[in-house]
Amino acid sequence: MSKLAIIGGSGAYDLLRRSVLGEPETEQVIQTPFGPSAPIRRFGGAVPFHFLSRHGEERYSTAASFVNYRANIWALKETGVERIVAWSGPGIINPSFEVGAYAVPHDVIDQTKSRQSTFFTKGGLGFIRMQSPFCPDLRHSLIYALSGEGKKFYPEAVYVCTEGPRLETPAEIRLFHSYGADLVGMTLLPEAFLARELEMCYSALCYLTNYAEGICDRDFKGGELFEGMQNEEERSSVVMAMDHLPRLAIKALETVAPAPRGCQCKDAMLRYRKSGVIGSDFRDWIKL
Numbered sequence: 001m002s003k004l005a006i007i008g009g010s011g012a013y014d015l016l017r018r019s020v021l022g023e024p025e026t027e028q029v030i031q032t033p034f035g036p037s038a039p040i041r042r043f044g045g046a047v048p049f050h051f052l053s054r055h056g057e058e059r060y061s062t063a064a065s066f067v068n069y070r071a072n073i074w075a076l077k078e079t080g081v082e083r084i085v086a087w088s089g090p091g092i093i094n095p096s097f098e099v100g101a102y103a104v105p106h107d108v109i110d111q112t113k114s115r116q117s118t119f120f121t122k123g124g125l126g127f128i129r130m131q132s133p134f135c136p137d138l139r140h141s142l143i144y145a146l147s148g149e150g151k152k153f154y155p156e157a158v159y160v161c162t163e164g165p166r167l168e169t170p171a172e173i174r175l176f177h178s179y180g181a182d183l184v185g186m187t188l189l190p191e192a193f194l195a196r197e198l199e200m201c202y203s204a205l206c207y208l209t210n211y212a213e214g215i216c217d218r219d220f221k222g223g224e225l226f227e228g229m230q231n232e233e234e235r236s237s238v239v240m241a242m243d244h245l246p247r248l249a250i251k252a253l254e255t256v257a258p259a260p261r262g263c264q265c266k267d268a269m270l271r272y273r274k275s276g277v278i279g280s281d282f283r284d285w286i287k288l
Helices: 012-017 070-080 136-149 170-179 191-197 232-256 270-274
Strands: 006-008 027-028 038-044 049-053 082-090 105-112 159-162 184-185 201-209
Touching: 006 012, 006 136, 006 232, 012 049, 027 070, 038 082, 049 070, 082 136, 082 232, 105 170, 159 170, 191 201, 201 232
Parallel strands: 006 049, 006 082, 082 201, 105 159, 159 184
Antiparallel strands: 027 038, 038 049
């Protein structure tokens, strides 16, 4: 049983089509209390891992707003996963950041509006601390992987998650900048929160795709990805960054795999267990 997983964001379906990760040993869709999960593939190697494509199997068929986050996180827990590296391609709010570089966010701002962000809709559970929304141990392993590859990256960033599927207005970006946000995307929440509720380690590897609306002046170009928010040089650097994502994520998992979990993530629900409110089986925590 593998205790490691990668959640692939945009482009994951293309990597699967091109067999960049190799051939999976198994593939399954897990039925959960929240509906079926996305297909989960298990890949072998020195450190086996599970892989889930967040947005679809062959193309970007499921926008971030409509991903069944609860089913996916529940299903990974069901397979025995304890640590998740998820990738995402946010836009840039902090003008000192560069398109085509990477970032390892350390904090989040939730600006989503209609997503189910908790498993605990009944039962009085889930009042848990969010001092570190991303697992510190996994973050350090990602920073180590990026450093070893000599990649341009930012070891800290505040990621604001919006509802989508539309992109943000200039006024919204100015507001998020005033909050202290560095990046804006649509995918890391509620994934990070749900993983913590099930005591799983979760951290994100971001490749930076474009400057958010109003950060720099770009003409509208209909019919193009981001409709003119990327120039040709930036587009090429983003493609290169995406190609390296699987290797970086796998290297981070290989780094952290031998170490026991000493982070806060594994004890998120400990208070409830100690008081006898819940037992050790997470399946019994959820009251639908």
